[in-house]
Amino acid sequence: MKVCGIVSEYNPFHLGHMLHIEQTRLLCGTECAIICVMSGNYVQRGDFACMNKHARAKSAVLSGADLVLELPTPYALSSAEGFAKSSVSILASTNIVTHLSFGSELGYIDPLRDVAIALLSEEFPPLLQNELQKGISFASARQKAILAMLGSKSSNLLSSPNNILAIEYIKSLFRLNSSIAPVTIRRIGASHDAKSASGNTASASHLRNLLENGDLSDLIPYMNKESFSILKEEIELERAPVLLKNAERSIVSYLRRLPAEYYERLPDISEGLDKRLFRAVQTGLSFEEICKHAKTKRYAHSRIRRILLCAYLGITKEMAAYNPPYLRVLAFNTKGQALLKQMKNSAELPLITKPASVNALSDNAKRFFELESTATDLYYMASPVPAAKANEEYRTSPIFIAEK
Numbered sequence: 001m002k003v004c005g006i007v008s009e010y011n012p013f014h015l016g017h018m019l020h021i022e023q024t025r026l027l028c029g030t031e032c033a034i035i036c037v038m039s040g041n042y043v044q045r046g047d048f049a050c051m052n053k054h055a056r057a058k059s060a061v062l063s064g065a066d067l068v069l070e071l072p073t074p075y076a077l078s079s080a081e082g083f084a085k086s087s088v089s090i091l092a093s094t095n096i097v098t099h100l101s102f103g104s105e106l107g108y109i110d111p112l113r114d115v116a117i118a119l120l121s122e123e124f125p126p127l128l129q130n131e132l133q134k135g136i137s138f139a140s141a142r143q144k145a146i147l148a149m150l151g152s153k154s155s156n157l158l159s160s161p162n163n164i165l166a167i168e169y170i171k172s173l174f175r176l177n178s179s180i181a182p183v184t185i186r187r188i189g190a191s192h193d194a195k196s197a198s199g200n201t202a203s204a205s206h207l208r209n210l211l212e213n214g215d216l217s218d219l220i221p222y223m224n225k226e227s228f229s230i231l232k233e234e235i236e237l238e239r240a241p242v243l244l245k246n247a248e249r250s251i252v253s254y255l256r257r258l259p260a261e262y263y264e265r266l267p268d269i270s271e272g273l274d275k276r277l278f279r280a281v282q283t284g285l286s287f288e289e290i291c292k293h294a295k296t297k298r299y300a301h302s303r304i305r306r307i308l309l310c311a312y313l314g315i316t317k318e319m320a321a322y323n324p325p326y327l328r329v330l331a332f333n334t335k336g337q338a339l340l341k342q343m344k345n346s347a348e349l350p351l352i353t354k355p356a357s358v359n360a361l362s363d364n365a366k367r368f369f370e371l372e373s374t375a376t377d378l379y380y381m382a383s384p385v386p387a388a389k390a391n392e393e394y395r396t397s398p399i400f401i402a403e404k
Contacts, residue, residue: 002032003339004099005091005180006065007084007169009039009076011049011208013059013227016187016201021064023185024101033335035097036060036068037087039076040372041242041379042313044083046305048247048382050208051240055230057330058399062226067336070328072368073313073375074320077306079268082320084168085175090324092178095346096339099181100173104166106157107186115157116170118149137298162187211241238385247382248287251312255281255290258311266307267320273299277307313375325365328352331399355394369393 004024010017025032038060040053049056057068075086091097106112118124119142127148131141139158147155157163170182188201202222210218216235220228234240244251258281263274277294284290291304310320327349332340343351350361358369373393380388389395 002028002098003096004028004032004034004101005097006036006101007087008036009043010056010060011043011204012051012231013063014207014223018063018224020103020185027183028099033339034065036065037071037090038068040070040073041376042073042076045302046309048242048244050242051234054330054399055234059227059230061331061333061401063224067332067339068330070330072372074315077310080165080168085172086324088169088172092176093348094343096342097180099183101183102166102169103187104162104184105160105187106163109182109184112166113170115154116167118146119171120174239383242382251287254312265316266310267317268307325368326350326352329398333401334403354397
């Protein structure tokens with residue numbers, strides 16, 4: 001049986017995500033099992049997930065996935081390269097995944113693979129450095145370097161967010177020398193972060209805006225009934241939407257207390273960005289104001305947001321550099337249960353299938369889990385009505401959904 005991995009955030013799960021799972025099964029076979037690696041309570045754009053990870057994982061399993069594993073917070077709050085590398089590493093470490101499926105604006109593999117190979121070549125680094133010395137952003141410098149190597153058709157692929165992630169996934173497979181075969185589904189309808197819907201598809205960003213500023217019923221056309229029902233329940237229980245602004249004073253006050261030298265230890269810091277961030281924190285009165293003060297043409301807004309959240313959560317560059325230390329199960333169905341039985345024998349990393357599993361972890365893995373526990377406690381403090389007790393991670397088991 002083919003086992004296909006999907007890297008996800010499902011923030012929230014919508015019809016476009018459901019279509020991706022359905023199209024993956026059309027490519028890989030209707031009996032194909034789906035394992036998702038999903039960001040936990042924080043997401044790659046540098047934000048709190050709108051709904052907690054177990055609720056989002058449940059949505060995924062009720063909507064076609066068989067097993068959902070967590071992408072720990074240090075990797076979820078990483079660059080596209082780090083996010084892809086860690087996610088693919090988790091899937092590869094199961095030793096049962098045969099395919100990796102991802103969306104892309106392009107919709108077919110070969111040109112994406114060509115760019116991935118170029119980015120890993122010896123020719124690329126000096127071309128990149130030459131462009132960076134001109135003071136432009138990393139993204140622009142990378143695109144210009146690929147333009148010089150492969151021409152405009154290839155470099156243009158690096159101007160679309162899903163293509164960029166697709167290329168990073170393929171790069172990660174090459175670096176791991178993995179036998180996992182990449183397949184891509186062409187993204188249709190609303191583009192990534194589009195501010196309006198296209199037919200019955202909308203970006204997760206648009207849905208989050210509706211969730212924060214509109215009527216909940218506005219989301220109905222864009223979500224399957226299972227995921228909408230879970231979101232509605234979380235809202236009724238006053239656990240969603242979780243918004244960064246709800247914790248903003250706590251975040252800013254904590255950042256103000258950090259010494260200047262602490263910023264040197266944060267992930268993705270380079271070329272004096274630590275000093276720029278420290279100054280921005282001393283003058284900014286809100287999270288967005290701090291980001292605005294720190295942002296330049298060279299430093300993307302999302303990068304600044306991720307670094308600041310890492311500072312708030314205690315994530316250092318040393319921690320972000322480690323490979324994922326365990327496989328954390330968030331939700332699964334009957335087919336997923338069979339996959340877990342296989343993984344107990346095949347997986348290279350320890351499986352966390354219940355809170356007590358943490359006791360058997362190495363000291364380093366326990367340190368990661370403790371950080372995850374703290375991050376979850378802080379996440380729940382940004383709920384509409386904070387109610388979760390401290391150390392919630394040590395009491396929360398994966399969700400099992402029996403097939404009817």
